Amino acid sequence: MARRRLIVEIPALGAIDGTRGGIGRQLADALRNAIANGELKAGERLPSTRALAVSLGFSRGTVAEAYEQLIAEGCLAARAGASTRVASGPHEPHVAGLKLSGKAPGRVPALPASVSRYAAMAEGLAPLPMVPFSVAVPEGDVAMDDHWRRLGNRVRASQAAVPSGYADPQGLLALRVAIADYLRRARAVRASPENIVITEGTQQGLYLAAKVLLAPGSVALAEDPAYPGLISVLEDGGILVHRIPVDSQGLDVAAATDDFPDAGVAFVTPSHQYPMGMPLSMPRRLALVEWARRHGGWIVEDDYDSELRYAGQPFPALQGLAGDRVVYLGTFSKVMAPSLRLGYIVAPECLAKAFAGARALIGRGSPSAEQHVIAAYMREGYFEAHIRRIRGIYAERRQVLIDALRTELPRLRIEPADQGMHVVVRLPDGVDDVAVASAARNAGIALRALSPMCSGDLRLSGLMLGFGGFTAGQLKEAVQRLRRVLSALAPG
Ligand SMILES: Cc1ncc(COP(=O)(O)O)c(C=O)c1O
Known part of the structure; x- marks a missing residue:
């Protein structure tokens, strides 16, 4: 007796493009979507692999492969000798309380306090751009x-x-x-x-x-x-x-x-x-x-x-x-x-x-x-040997920076120190170092302000100037820029 040919009514299967490769993967995607959309409901029987293959014009092996994938994912359930059915579970819209395919965003989770704390750290700990006076940029001669x-x-x-x-x-x-x-x-x-x-x-x-x-x-x-x-x-x-x-x-x-x-x-x-x-x-x-x-x-x-x-x-x-x-x-x-x-x-x-x-x-x-x-x-x-070499180069750069500061900005007090890759200068009373650092950024120089490194009880106003990665010419030019920034913000 000739068997009746099954016409399978699953609209999501219309998305399968037979001219593209990966038919098995496309079929699994389409069935998964149909389950998520509610087109196929929990417990609903799926056509046999043979019937679906005939209906879609694919090989039976391709359909079996897609079913097996979805069984492994827990979307479908199969028992020996029985038809393959849609598994019950959280993909059911009434269980999840969400219509997954819809545009509804669902409930937005309340953000834990740590989210804003860590986001602020991302800003606070971000490196400065690679321009003077960023600290620690070994390039050129010192690379x-x-x-x-x-x-x-x-x-x-x-x-x-x-x-x-x-x-x-x-x-x-x-x-x-x-x-x-x-x-x-x-x-x-x-x-x-x-x-x-x-x-x-x-x-x-x-x-x-x-x-x-x-x-x-x-x-x-x-x-x-x-x-x-x-x-x-x-x-x-x-x-x-x-x-x-x-x-x-x-x-x-x-x-x-x-x-x-x-x-x-x-x-x-x-x-x-x-x-x-x-x-x-x-x-x-x-x-x-x-x-x-x-x-x-x-x-x-x-x-x-x-x-x-x-x-x-x-x-x-x-x-x-x-x-x-x-x-x-x-x-x-x-x-x-x-x-x-x-x-x-x-x-x-x-x-x-x-x-x-x-x-x-x-x-x-x-x-x-x-x-x-x-x-x-x-x-x-x-x-x-590398340390000995860069020590010599940094010593010269540091001196260039200090000389330029003394010439261009004699009002600034340079903190005494004889090592490292930065120099600290103190700003005159009443000058806001954070405002200076921010204006300096707009003028193409990178500085760290001193006050954010202090506790609330101690409000030093000053700037950290890194010199390690910059040539004498770059440092001198940047000091001139800093002078212009400071005279705009704190004339006199
Ligand atoms: C005092 C101090 N400690 C620690 C660090 C972190 O250095 P590292 O790059 O080794 O993590 C820095 C970096 O600038 C620093 O200045």
Whole structure:
């Protein structure tokens, strides 16, 4: 007996274009849409694969493949010996409470408070454009040298650079060995490869230090002014931050430790206070270590650019005085390039494993190939040669900037400092540094204002001027522009 030919009435199937490839995928899409639209209802029987194939003029295998895909997705249900049916589930319009194909937007979820907080951070932590006086833009003469490029090409192409499994989240051992060796010689840091954790830079080191050392609601000490990326990390962790003023000797340790004996961690920039520039004096270093020992506290040392000292040897790191109390954070951002996203933590022995675990939690570790390149660059002696070379270039650029400021803007006080990649100038009383930075942006120069780095109690008005990535000509020209901006905003 001749079988009756089934005419299948599913309008969504009209969207299938037989002249295009991927018929099976198109059929699955069309059926999925029909289910979402309510054209096909939960429990409704579908035609057999043979009937649908005949009706549409496709092969039976193509239809079976589409059914199998939808069964796997949970849109269709099949039982042995029975027809395939539409599965019941959240795609049913009455269950979901939404008509998926309609234009109705549905209920907009209430945004958690963290959304606006993180959005504000995206703005606050955004890098400045690559024009003077942006900090940390190693280009031209100060960019990484040919050795870096050659080693990079060779090492990245090797099998070892991209191992087939996950690499050690603590970081490449060869790099940790090279860093321990370098830090011992150059920074008087007591480090062993086992105590080093490779990070994506000091920003991540600060984040990890807050995670490992501080519970929400605990108390930390930070300098005033301070690096805004640190304050954001602490506030984000629900940590109570006491800001301690700095003077010509750095953080006022006595004020900190007398007033806040309950603090668990002090975050400091002892070699080169950020942003003001003074080092932490030896008596203050000893007092800070004494506080840590007496109160069972930790010190987090952010040593972001200490290699770049111009008037003598870099100051030894605080870590060398108390390796059991100090979590030391170093970075390749300043002497190499911030885009490398590589830095390191030297943790006291009892904390090293915890830091490695926290590092694994937030990303499994840093890219392996770049770690291999830096390790080779350090091992073969190029890294320290590079630092010696850029130190000379930066010293000249810094002097050009200071001379230009003295000539063009003698009213501005230059903060005394002899290292790093930026100079801080103080603005005359009553001049709004944020307004100056914003007007400067319109004039094609990039500046960071000092006041947003201060607590509410301390409102210093000043500007941070980076010089590292710019030639003498660019710096002089930019100082002239700054003079014009300032005379428009603060004549006299
Ligand atoms: C004081 C200070 N700490 C930490 C950082 C973050 O550096 P990194 O690029 O290593 O994350 C910066 C960057 O400017 C900084 O100035």
